[in-house]
Amino acid sequence: MNTRTLVKNLAALPDGPVTVSGWVETVRDQKKVQFVILRDESGAVQLVNPATRELPEPIEGGEADAAASARLATTESISALAHGTFLTVSGELKHDERVKLGGLEVKIGSLEVVAEANPETPIAADSSLDKRMDWRFLDLRHPKQHLIFRIQTTFEHALRQYWVDNDFIEIHTPKLMASASESRAELFEVDYFEGKAYLAQSPQFFKQMAQPAGFGKVFEIGPAFRADPSFTSRHATEFTSIDAEMSWVDSHEDVMRMHEELLVAAFTAVKEKHGAEILDLFGIELEVPTTPFPRIPLAEAKQIVADRGYVIPRDDADIDPEGERQISAYVKETYGHDFVFLTDWDISLRPFYHMRHPEDSALTNSYDLIYNGVEISTGAQREHRIDVLVEQAKEKGLDPEELEFYLDFFRYGVPPHGGFGMGLARVLMLMLEEHSIRETTYLFRGPTRLLP
Amino acid sequence: MNTRTLVKNLAALPDGPVTVSGWVETVRDQKKVQFVILRDESGAVQLVNPATRELPEPIEGGEADAAASARLATTESISALAHGTFLTVSGELKHDERVKLGGLEVKIGSLEVVAEANPETPIAADSSLDKRMDWRFLDLRHPKQHLIFRIQTTFEHALRQYWVDNDFIEIHTPKLMASASESRAELFEVDYFEGKAYLAQSPQFFKQMAQPAGFGKVFEIGPAFRADPSFTSRHATEFTSIDAEMSWVDSHEDVMRMHEELLVAAFTAVKEKHGAEILDLFGIELEVPTTPFPRIPLAEAKQIVADRGYVIPRDDADIDPEGERQISAYVKETYGHDFVFLTDWDISLRPFYHMRHPEDSALTNSYDLIYNGVEISTGAQREHRIDVLVEQAKEKGLDPEELEFYLDFFRYGVPPHGGFGMGLARVLMLMLEEHSIRETTYLFRGPTRLLP
Incomplete structure (x- = not known):
């Protein structure tokens, strides 16, 4: 050496x-x-x-x-x-x-x-983001870009340390599937020998499989794929998904408690190891959040946003990106907190496998986690009762026969369970006040970007 | 909760x-x-x-x-x-x-x-491996299967701890690519909006990209995809690849030194945490290997195998699975060691990006790592001199134009570097003396298996 x-x-x-x-x-x-x-x-x-x-x-x-x-x-x-x-x-x-x-x-x-380097350097400090992505290996030489990935390393290691300390099992779920895991609409199709396969949109079904398998608590950090044609600063066709799922939860509250403890552990590690450099290179005094994170039911959050004078331009029960920024601003002003769990989402906004409220079947035991104005994660308790699950799938217009392999997981005994999925690049983008996940992704993939 | x-x-x-x-x-x-x-x-x-x-x-x-x-x-x-x-x-x-x-x-x-469970349990203790894979979530309830994934968790965490302690950066390379990373022959094709993409056969090109990016040392544990139609106990169409790559190596010797230290750290952690259970459930007294692992040039290894009376039925310079078992047996008898690095592979057996010997251009600065008779990893110093690299690509019949994005990595300055890729399921299979990687993979994927 x-x-x-x-x-x-x-x-x-x-x-x-x-x-x-x-x-x-x-x-x-x-x-x-x-x-x-x-x-x-x-x-x-x-x-x-x-x-x-x-x-x-x-x-x-x-x-x-x-x-x-x-x-x-x-x-x-x-x-x-x-x-x-x-x-x-x-x-x-x-x-x-x-x-x-x-x-x-x-x-x-x-x-x-x-x-020797070719003396014609193809990018400069003021090159466009897209041009920088073309020459990502040169872009990454800059101390800021370099720091992002050292932060990523520390962040992920702290997540895993928390999970290992709490007896979670690490799994690697397959990315090749026989059918869709989330929605038929954003599915990549693969030529698979004589037939077809699909790329996993999330590890959802397979991390749930660990529950009837008796694994108790599991985690995975790995790629997920969405054939999403949008070009926003927050979407990619391939992204790193942080997932956890655990047995014997009473409701989504148990998932949120694990989720916030996990983030505190990871932010603490990042601040300890990189706090001075983050201040130096990004001008940011990183804050470690305090627990519990504020929790606001979605309907209440929408009322708060309306009271602040912002009318969400949607006909359904959903919130929009500006609404997320507004509720985040409210939480920051009111509680001094960068994070907020928006809870109890309307069933119309959630997939069939989210468990519904015991008291109000129009709502789900679910949440979105908003950080500095942007959604970084969705979590929920899952429906584990096979008859209810089949009914909910039908209500969503899904064909239970196509879901047979997944529904089987619930037919031979299964504990109540819940978990979340969280986008790694989004968390880092918001932590470092960057404007796009392209900055916090090693090599971004979008509808028109497969290179380098 | x-x-x-x-x-x-x-x-x-x-x-x-x-x-x-x-x-x-x-x-x-x-x-x-x-x-x-x-x-x-x-x-x-x-x-x-x-x-x-x-x-x-x-x-x-x-x-x-x-x-x-x-x-x-x-x-x-x-x-x-x-x-x-x-x-x-x-x-x-x-x-x-x-x-x-x-x-x-x-x-x-x-x-x-x-x-409640359906009382008709579809598998029994004596079910075939294929049948057990059909009902993997029930199969995984058994204490032996469960232990495999707790060992996996400890093993991976110890690898990452070693890397983090030694200043490696964790990367997530894209699995969607514009062209092949290894061989056109075993490539999965994906419908990508109006065009085509391919699934990464390894993170090879992208972990090398971290070298001109100035990352120094990087690691990744993630999926890799091979459209390999074989049905052996060691092959899968999707597998978890453990990868590392580092700058400023003098030769593959530096890579081997890191590789063996890493494995010692991981085996030590597994033995400490699960040694008693492994003995109890698998009847195996896990051995932590000592360093240095034996190193034998491939040509010498083939001579040793021939001297033991086994004639490798191949016309090229390669060794075969029985040859690997034979050399492993020799190393066990001679040095009491379960691992052996076979070094200095013939250029005909290696990809174009392996660096050649300074003294003998018919050989590469590369190795395979054999554990208990089976290859678990390939490592090498990479060729970082662009003119030599282009020549070697042409010699292998590749079209440099198709590799342009990769070759660019070497045109703006790059340090000498090397690394390895290692199959997670293979290591676990051999550690636990299992007969197939299907046993040590959470959900196996093969040419005829996409379910569950």
Whole structure:
């Protein structure tokens, strides 16, 4: 393994010889001295080289000439460095308070060009989002973009740590299915040998399968696919879905309690590990939410929004994106909270497998979680009584025969259960006040984007 | 939330009232006393009920009659219990050494049938593997099957803990691609709006993209898809792939070193958490491998196999499954090790993106990892020099134009790098000496299996 020192670890070293590897962020090629800003995955450092622009007049004895030739060659190769070129540099570390970048620099001894960059960099700081997506691997070199994925790593690991600590089992449900898991409308069809398969729109049916299987509590973080032709900042044809499902819930309240504890654990981990960098690069003082998150029944939320003067332009019982922003603003003003559970959704807005209220069969034991004005998750208690489930499927116009494999899960004993699905890129987008999930997705997929 | 006690936690409680929830494993309905074995995700417990078979003669005062009626009702509902029915039972916990199952039992006070099972259980202990897959949610109720997925949880969490501790970044690469990632031959085609997309056969290209992106070290655990029509015990059309890729490697040796440390961390975690249960249910004393794992160049391995008297029936430079078993047996006998890296594969057996030996351009800087006689992983240093990479692609008969988006990753600076992909279900299959990855996959997918 390359014996380089990560840039972030230089500060703790004494002055002396070091080797660093990374890519060229900028070159300042002055007459007498050259500066290179070298970046690696941990930070950036200034490299310095006193320029040797020409060989001295020949003198007796060749040795000095060879050294001078080497210095000239180094100088010339620094002058030729293209932005993005990967280098390994050995030199002398020197702590020096006057150096703005971290108070240290490395005086270049030897320099090895590992892979030259094409000097025509195809994107710039002011390139359009779409253009940046075309060259995502260059876009991701920027410290902000890089931080997003280190935050993602910490966020997901904290979720899993919570689940593992609470005896959840990790599952990987199949993404190839014989039929739709959610809606026929947004389904990708796959040529499957002599027949057809479909891409899972969510792990819904299969995470529920873990309940009659006696797994108790399960989680999965994996891809989900929606053939959704929309081009909003919040939709993708492929996204990372965070899912949990657990047995023996009394209602959606139990699911919400797990959900909020989970988010507190994850936000705490992100703030501890990256809080200072988030403030530095995004200008955001990340807040760890307090529990319990506010809970507002949807009908009440709509009344609050109406009282604030916003008329939701819909004929059904649903709320719209501006309504979500309004109720979020109300919650922030009233409770100082960034999250709110909107509960008790009308059955017309929910899939057949959501359990209905014991007292009011027009409502479901379900919720949406709104974070900073945008829906990030849907959760519910599931209907586990096979006769009721079949009736609800029929009411929604579904053919129970097509759902047979799923309905079988409920015919050989099943505990009451509930869970949620949450979009990873949405949470990160809202946490970092980004404008699109394209920024918080490693490689975005949309109706017209399959590359790179 | 249901206030049940998990069965595994009963042993630590004093005698007294408890509530347990789970499913009926067996009922012994004797004339004077009834026994129910109730199982939940943590274990099994004996429930006991003194049978009340008929009401006593009416006497004065109704109260005693009501209690007797309740006892009769409980007795009758126990007699009617079908295997698999989910129950909640409140009763009196009593520690009693004479009870074989954990030295305790619960005397039933009240019993609530939560979801009745269809009494016709469609599978039995001796059902065929294919039949068990048809009813996977019932198959998974068995303690052995259940343990497999708790081991999976621990195994994966330990992998991620190692990576997080070593500053790897977690990525989710897209599974929808514009072209093939590995081979045109085993590619699933998806109808994608007006065009076509393909399912990723591996995250290969996209985890490599993280290298010019400056991510340094990345990992992913996610699905991969192969339109492979074979029906062996080791192949699936969808499988969970464990992938890592890292910058600044000097050769595949650096990848192997990370790979073996990672496996030691994961096996250690599994042994610590589940060693006793694995011994109990699978009869296996799990061994944590020692480092370094033996490394044998492929050509040498083939000679060893030949010297053992096995002639590999192939005309090319490859080894075959029996050859893998033979070399594994040799390594076990010679070094007492369950793992072996077979290194330095012939270029004819490797994809175009494997780096070739600096000294011998007929060989690659690559390896396969064999565990208990079966290949579980392929790793390599990648070719990062664009001109060499293009030449190697052409040599393999590929059209560089089709690979343009991938080749671009190497045109704007890229560090040397390498990594591996490893099949999760294969590792678990071999760890637990199971005969098929169907046993260690939550829901298997094959050419003729898309259900449930």
